[in-house]
Amino acid sequence: MAVLLSDHLHYDWKAPHGPDNDRLVFSKGHAAPLLYAMFKAAGAIADEELLTLRKRGSRLEGHPTPGLPWVDVATGSLGQGIPAAVGMALAARLLDLDLRCWVLLGDSxxxxxxxxxxxELAGFYRLSSIIAIVDMNRLGQRGPTMAQWDGEPYAARARAFGWNAQILDGHDREAIHRAYQEAEASSRPTCLVARTRKGAGVSFLEDKEGWHGKALSADEAKRALAELGDPAGDLVVETRRPRQASAPRTPSAGAFTPPRYEVGTKVATREAFGDALRALGAARGDVVVLDGEVSNSTFSERFLKADAARFFEIYIAEQQLVSAAVGxxxxxxxxxxxxxxxxxxxxxxxxxxxxxSRAHLGLVGSHAGVSIGEDGPSQMALEDLAMMRAVHGSTVLYPSCATTAAELTRQMASRDGITYLRTTREKTPVLYGSxxxxxxGGSKVLRQSPRDVAAVLAAGVTLHEALRAHALLEGEGLAVRVVDLYSVKPIDAVTxxxxxxxCGGQLVVVEDHWPQGGLGDAVCEVFAGRPSPPSVARLGVRDMPGSGTPAQLLDAAGISAEHIAAAVRRIGRGGTGPGGG
Structure with missing residues (x-):
């Protein structure tokens, strides 16, 4: 890292978000003290801040986060630095930026x-701007790594994916410098396997187990410095400026022309997402799309056909898919x-x-719930609402109609944080005009009267079942309110x-999802801590589904119109629905 900082990293430390800076990612995030020492050597932080390492309120956390402006992505969960660098390299190529992505990995x-x-993906796309450095020091957290100091397995794997790879002495400054020069001149990504000794230069630390994550005592620090030779004066490294100074890029902007759908026609929300995505691409030059090789099912292929340069095929590699978006x-x-x-x-x-990482990106999941039908439970997302609601600062959206899906897609492009859109496979009636x-954070009340004995709260496919239930009950003289809770997080607590x-304190929540963590929990959380919460009957998928038609599976799960109507009848007769309380 000393050789990199002084001779190869092109970076304006006063403008860390400059587009032409090289990117430096510590995938081995537990090496944060080394990263912070580099910041100190570059003059970005002072001794006083360096000494706040891992203390409450300090920017120098135990693993790097973008709370520091020189950190692009949070690391510490291992294996994520290099996939994020793939996203950075793809973005740099799209934006025609002359930069390199340096990634430090641990051998564990x-x-x-x-x-x-x-x-695999970096090799396929020949992302020559990526230079990965593997710190092969033989020791993991609890003992030796699988390969220990045998660097050939690491190099062979990299070469198999189309990378340049070489093994070198990680303590030989000239060898490191030459390896960096060769990597910078390569037309392919490079993996440098650097053989190092953990704690090198200190007799009681060097290649010794049991020191992972441990700090030295004051006496041990004195002994270590005596062996290493305490440097005199302040250590400041003269660093290199970015290779080019580009004018700030302003993405092209135009008017968003929303797709329009006739009320009553049937259009799948996944298809409306594709239509809106294509319209967004025409309006905003900063929008890019990443696909997990299912674009013909998610309908993101409509963006591909309109602007192939901003469409990135990540193939069946979902971890890389998300990490590339972050990068x-x-x-x-x-x-x-x-x-x-x-x-x-x-x-x-x-x-x-x-x-x-404080990332701003949109995630879109199609084929949710039992309503996908014959494909069976391996393809049915029944946990995704709970999963995405649990993410800090996330937004979770579940449109019931094409008009809603298109408009929410437009808003996602300007929404901070992680925004998740759940789309439906089946075509459903268009409920709203353009x-x-x-x-x-809002909702839509679709049916209501002064005589409502209960309110049915639903989203996605179950909203249409709720509307069918309303029609059944209306013929029986039972009035029920129907609400489209398309915004699951934040939820429309006022409504x-x-x-x-x-509605007499009677709510029926129906969702194509497991009962845990989804729409029902979101509704119940509105009343958490209240002395007299309403009665909430919760209809959700409770048994492992199998294959069948969408109608069969909705009915078997107890979330079809007939089951919703039955729950309301029990309320109308003074009982409670399933899961009430």
């Missing part, structure tokens, strides 16, 4: 599958990453880390409270 994290998703937004782009909703569970750690607006107040 080379066991992470996400590392090899990144190696791309570092350089000012607004990514949408789309796949089947169920498959985001594979990348949940990346989503969680994206929030810690003049309707859908505020995030939910009004429903409880005006």
């Amino acid at each position: 994290e080379m066991a992470e599958g996400s590392v090899y998703e990144a190696f 791309m937004q570092v350089l000012g782009l607004r990514p949408f990453a789309a796949t089947f909703a169920a498959f985001f569970s594979r990348a949940y750690d990346q989503v969680r880390m994206a929030a810690i 003049e309707e607006r859908f505020a995030i 939910v409270e009004a429903c409880a107040r005006e």
